[in-house]
Amino acid sequence: MLSTMPIGEKVKAKKKYRGVTRVARVIQKFAFWVPLIIMVIMIIMAIFAPLIAPHDPNLGKITERYLPPSFMEGGKSNHLLGTDQIGRDVLRRLIYGARVSLSVSLFVICITGAIGTMLGIVAGFGGGRTDAIIMRVVDVALSFPGLLLAMLLCVAIGPGFLTVVLALSLLGWAGYARMIRSEALRIVQSDFVAQARITGASGMRIMFKHIFPNVINSLIVLMTLQVGMMILAEAGLSYLGLGISVPTSSWGAMVSDGRANLDNAWWISAFPGACIGLVVLSGNFLGDWIRDRLDPRLRQL
């Protein structure tokens, strides 16, 4: 076919093809760098919050209520993103809010990842009754309404940082356990585990030295993808008043704060909402990217 084409067209076709791949390549690169940069900025913001915004984010001037962002008419240059209903600076609260949102997701992911991986490996390796018991508990955890648990915890120990972390951790490990178990099941069948047994390795040794290193890839991918989920969950709980409570700022709580004034002061809710969206999106992109990188079947593509 190609050889019957006039030469000019052939070149054209080639060029077009090249152009597409170049665009794809650029997008691919951005899909990694942009989310990474956003994440890094957010993390730096969270860590160095007191240096970036030295004033107390929970204090506001009653005379400066509902100030619009500085780029809008009536905005002031010392309140870049405006103020809320009691005159607190939205940007400052946003920066401090990053601390809460990110640390909640960090804590929850570490706790759930550790518990889930451990139980998943034990279930996959132990098999039989051990496996059945652990997986039934997983089923219960996966079907238990998370919101109900959060409300119960809220009643029992009151809303706050600990409640959010507990509420998300108590059920969140189940997903890890289920996935790691399926991986472990596959690895247990493999000859190198048999070889380890032949060598005289104990069960503990096989679980930690032979199975664990082989599930790390999947674990990392799942953990990265969970960053977004956890931030969303925290925001949801705080929005409902079950999470971080006044006056501490968290993104979810800020969205909630502004919901009564959405028509005349949209910036109170919109900016924290945008932050949540950005971080969640970045987390998902990074997770996808890492998965593509770690999955040897996709690496060839």
Place this chain on the structure above:
Amino acid sequence: MSEVVIQVENLHTSFFTRMGEVKAVDGISFSVNAGETFGIVGESGCGKSVTGLSLLRLLPEPAGQIIAGKIFIEGKNILELTKKQMRAYRGKMISMILQDPLQSLNPCYMIGDQIGESVRLHQDLPENMVEPEVISALRLLRIPAPEVRLKEYPFQLSGGMRQRVVGAIAMSCRPRVLIADEPTTALDATIQAQYLSLFDDIQQKTNVAIIFITHDFGVVARICDRVGVMYAGRFVETAPTREIFKSPKHPYTQALISSVPKLDKKDERLFSIEGQPPSMMRLPPGCRFGPRCNLCMDICKEQEPPEIKISDNHSVSCWRVK
């Protein structure tokens, strides 16, 4: 010749499934001396690999269990050992090479670490003594440039090389018994020959007793001193290799040997045994090979043939043999 290293007496291994009991190994006895190679030959599904796993007590429990019998390694019945004691035996006294070299190595570790694991588990050596030990194991398997290989990952090695590394793991603590479960099936013909000669070499250097599980009579002729022909969980004939090729007594052995292709008989159709081995859950009454046997008599269908000793080390279970 020399002392008996492993002696198996009347070993019974069964799998308990929902459909009932499967007698995978149904009363086999043999012994192997130091420096000797004993071959276990048979069709797939006749209980060869289960025998191998039974010797290591690595059956998939609770389904698979050793019901009766004794396994002596250097005079000690390993079926009486606790699980922990048994772990200390594995790798140190008795070891095994599995079929597929591509799967037997953990992709996450350098091969030096994987051989070192066995060394660390069984030999109480200071850390700086582990590496020389690993290198000597690699040398034993004639792996070139062991100091370099040590730091390589499994994916960097060829199939033949990987199988040698697996051998090095198995031999790293110089066990007295080595079980090789069809170690050459995954290798191509040239590498196969190399690998087999390696076994001779190892045996000369370490005087290890080798139990070689295979379905290939060519391999048997090449490497084994004695052979046990297994059918439906039992030995039908046990004899020195030379004798079994010269004068096979059991019809099954005869059939197996005549189904090996020969270079000098070109235009003949290759012999094959009709039918399939019996289901281990519903064994035929009488001789197990009876339904497929060309020489089947009436008595074969009613009574199991006794084991008849033809000479000191040749025994066969068949009514035709007198």
